Amino acid sequence: MSSQDLTVLPVDELMTRDPVICGPDATIRAAAELMAGRRISSVCIVDQDSFRGIVTVRDINAKVVAGGLSPEEPVERVMTPAPLTLPPDALGLDVLHMMMERHIGHVPIVDAERLVGIVTQTDLTRFQALSSAELVRSVAEAPDVEAMAEVTARIPGLLAQLVGAGTRHDGVTRLITDIADTVTRRLLTMAEEEIGTPPVPYLWLACGSQGRREQTGVSDQDNCLILSDEVSDADMLYFAKLAQIVSDGLHACGYVYCPGDMMATNPRWCQPLSKWRSYFDGWIAKPNPEAQMLASVMFDLRAIGGEESLFADLQAETLAKAASNSIFVAHMVSNSLKHAPPLGLFNRMPRTPLDLKHTGVVPVVDLGRVYALQGQVTAVNTRARLEAALETGAMSSSGGADLIDAYDMIATTRLRRQARQIREGEAPGNTLPPDVLSGFERSHLREAFVIVKTMQSALGTGKGALG
Template structure:
């Protein structure tokens, strides 16, 4: 039976259905039905096929996981059941009434049609859903969707003349060089012109004599924007896509013609060419506007933060170049690394700087002055660009974090051997290290060997687990959200320290437990699930929870920027709908449950 007039009126008062026209509401009321349930009745159970979305008109519904642990209690105006529908899988939870309850039941086909036809409904139910293909920014496409697969190749001993003939016949501007061991290098038309035509190089010499060995490459997980940023910053026109030693494809400037107007690449280009920090700052001042554009375009949170972090990376490298131009060439090799949110590629509209320097073991006491000046130049420049100084002084300007490689190895060994509170904190930060500029060989296998040693030390791992539980999700009594009790942010949620950070900390623990290499939090959770450190269901729950929390944080910052305010991490839950608060609380419950599992030594939920 279709909904009654009263039930249709109720539905029209519930967000997001209040965004529908009268005609659409009438059509929706015709295909939905209302059902009454007695206390203790199952609406659906774990493993049951997902067939409907449910909206509570009156009563109460308890939702439990597969181990019968309560996830949430839902009251009137809340929905449930969309989880399995959006994933296209069987129910992973059980929904049971706790009192006399009336539900509006929406068939799955109607739910899908509603999402496809109405953007506000789609955004409301699943913020992870990508924009429609006709709206999607080319910049955020996986590189595999744009690259030329199976590019033209030749062997290293192929005569230059023959390789040139192949390029001419195919109408291409480059040829990749490969042998039985895999990808070796690349030769472009510029190489042909410079070495052979202008330089007089023997055209019958092997192509390996003019190829660029070990060119800049990207992996298949890269985005189109990563290619564009690399081209703009490094001044190259061809980027091979490789996985290990295997050549998968190539992206050229011609391939990127449609992507020339991408704003993140424009900022990267301006920063890469800036004459000084002040000019750089004029570009980075547009990052808030970029964040709004990326969020409103429907990009996933990890794409938004990655694009924003790219700008910080470029600014750092440009400042290093400018510093060397002013101070002279470095006396020994060095490597500038980012840690914290930049290291994890998770910067938002609010970011400080966390960085350090690894110096060659060949350095002497006399070299300290140079690197102290280099660190000050770069850190001051980053501050000018809006990346304010780290409150905890976790910066290369601190002599403690500007040391030779051997000292860094001693640091890590000491932290692992003596996991006191300070060591836990420092190790947590340093496990997020990512090389930015300089001699990458100094990082070498430092992370891998440190991770291996840490994983084998059960006492250190136990301390890291304990440290990961210090930041708790904001869950209050009586199924509420625990807001800040006093001060400037009274009655608000801290979406950073009580929202994102608990998941970041869990990601580090899983990295230790599984000896995993990713640094980005979402990549860590995904790798942990694939490695079996997280169960399939536990991993899916935590990924979904993290996506919701991180997306809510970015949406909040974008809304603040649009309102003319500086973005921050403090959200008033009263600004959320009942549905949004309920699902945000569910996400926090998942995080808390996973913390409890790790803290008890049971690992992830099965």
Template sequence: MPISAHLTQFLASVHPYDSLTDAELIALANRCEVQSNVTGDRIFGIGDTADSLYIIADGAIEITDDTDVQLSLLGPRNSFGERALLRDETATRTATVTENCTLIVMPAATLFDLIKTHPPVAKFFDRRRPQREDRNDLATMAVDQLMTRNPISCSPDTPIRTVAGQMHERRISSICITDADAFEGIVTLRDMNSRVVVQGADPLAPVSSIMTPSPLSLSPKALVTDVLHLMVERGIGHIPIVEGQTLLGIVTQTDLTRAQAMSSADLVGRVAKAQDATEMARATSEIPQLLVQLVDAGNRHEVVTRLITDIADTATRRLLALAEAALGAPPVPYLWLACGSQGRQEQTGVSDQDNCLILSDDVTEADMPYFAQLAKFVSDGLDVCGYFYCPGDMMATNPRWCQPLKVWRGYFEGWIAKPDPEAQMLASVMFDLRPIGGDDSLFVNLQTQTLKRASKNSIFTAHMISNSLKHQPPIGLLRGLATIRSGEHRNQLDLKHNGVVPVVDLGRIYTLQGQLKSVNTRARLEAAIAARVLSGTGGADLLAAYDLIATTRLDHQSQQIKAGVKPTNYLDPSNLSDFERSHLRDAFVVVKTMQSAAGSGKGVLG
């Protein structure tokens, strides 16, 4: 087979060129060159003119930054060189052959022609923040996003009285009848009234005697529109969702009403009026479904996490009010603060609680039991609501984190003066503090003075930078992504600790260097660019990378919730398309580059 035929065949297996027709692939192959290189060859270096895109046919290429830190080790079907090419600037990285390789060299003009004429190619090389399609239309939503999964069911021979008791106890309006996991029928409150109360059916008879056999049902891929039409046309209020003979879920008029009314404002309102933690938990239990709806509506990741965090804030303030009602007025002013993801307003479908109490310096030892009870009341209530206890005991229930303002000042002064590993960790957590309820004045001066003192201590800043580099993006050989090697999450990516957290850590460093008061990570990056702590180019890259990683994480959690699985931060990259993997790898490379810049001591504007 001639070289051009081999080249055409190879390009057809590489995304995005696999979208081209046979004739277009042949034309592309004729405009490219095949280049052979041996180990040690430098393809291009920092400052070189960018004039080509390189696609690896075989072998390996190492990409390093200006401090010789490895950013990527690329194998077959990966490309490189597009960064400088698309920006029309000289190279800012070095590409070196680490294993004898064959490269396909695509001239810049050829790439630009493809980008202009082929949308899939243009999309592949577009690193701008994607505009997400607005899909916030309940009627066109798939049924499996709305249905109640694993509905209550019973066997056909269950006595009618037993079924009626279950419906009353669980406050539900129907029960599905299954036999050996096969869906048989349904019994509703209407059936109970008409066939038992009115017609006098024996309460001890099997429920199969009053059920509606083989009722109208829909598949999980049906649209909510189908449910609405069926309910209106047939005058029914319950639609079982069945696949084959297996009952997967049920959609009721109540589900439709709840979905139409569900919003973060609705949940906030219900939480704010709750009389106890149990009532509050009924509202917060709907947060996963809210996350799905917000993601499917095309909302940006920082909007989704902000709205979800608002619910946690409201729950905290309501619990504080209930605690004061139960314990009496506080003896001195206090301030409840959140740290961690709640402090940064970045909560997702997986959230623990990280909080603390700052007390007025007028507090006495005799007052401390009150605040211990207040902290327990609120933390226990948050746990009931699904915000589980912090594994590291970073909570106001820990006496260490329930202290007068003067003690907190001493904490920060000590961490800054002697930045040992524990101090670095604690300072990192506490730089994300955000007031939730109480007297805000207890925090304003503390935050300002701490940032000023910390930014002036070069040793502390250096230690914080070093600490921020402990979480590394998962860049490796296989398609450029390094997965977890063993354990429960083997072959998966940790989108929290190796994805989002490295950017969170960088944002905290920029905040410290610029004495910026923002706490939210994206707001920190934007503020750092505005304050010229972070270069416009580097900042734009990092924002785009963060957006992609955070959005991928939320999309993943949304898909898990739809599948009836508890959301996690662990993603199997094999579930992503080549396009998604490539872009995610590029995002991780950007983060790695910015980490290298922060750790080199050259600064982020250099």
């Protein structure tokens, strides 16, 4: 298996099934004997089919051998309760990045509180996809912003390496975005260390390409803060400082300030939960052009760091309200048609440079967002949204499959262009001169644009499910 397969390898194909378990009342000695007999470094603790925790050789060494705890005590005395876990539909890279960022060597795989497997560092040693994971670990361990910036400066090289290895475009952008997520969480931790414990719970969210896990070699920052409704006016000063520290740090690491000021440093986007709920309610009730634009951005929100429960209910409520409001949906459909593929008369491609972002991937991103809205799909990644629309029948099997193929073609062309620029010592961009394409490539790219245009037309005429 190649080193890049881990980018798309499902955890359920990587994990050790039927991991060694024992009950919480078993003795520490019994757990240690299980590990010694099986030559493993951990045992999972399960109580009546519910996953409770994990105990490792390191736990026993620290708390029994060095700590003096009796080996006849229950194993729950030394286990790590409710450890970090992942679902079986996670990717192998999710495991690797979690291990690197959180400094753990075992990740239980849990489905609805039921233990279904475990992935350890030993399971990953046969994979050599350590480049992105090393960047994640370096960021997580960075002592300051300057050290983080040195790490993120290596991202263009990673992008070129991944593209050159044939990694699918959504695997590349997922890896690039994972690094940005880690940078953000590290900056949040550094901010709290500098200004103290948060006065109330908060959640930092990303929107835009980071929210959709679609970052490439060119990314600004788009983010916001949702605060607990218990926040006071005095507390707002704390969160203004936190937002400034994180935003400045992101800028220093190459995630430049958003030209549209869609950042948590803008007081409008640093508000308590009740205010955010009123924002969404207002945009849905009165979908004027600004509301359409803002709703489009905010439907791509994804939690990055903090109290995730602040967003879970809001996301579900908003999707339900938006999907049931036919006028709002119609306005969102209209808004999604504003970015058109670069096709002229008789669907001819221009001889001028192509903008592979605004006339390439963005039209598909907009289509995916509308399909997700109509189907109340919580996924924010464009390809995941299209796949969900295909599975639920929001798009026909033929039309949906064609659109996904078209998106893959356009997004891959964009990344290949950026990788070539990086290899030639240039800054990556989104513009594609027509003379860099072969006749074959130009023909296929044109067909991809035609498919996108056709699906836009179908959606605009109320036939979005037709292919």
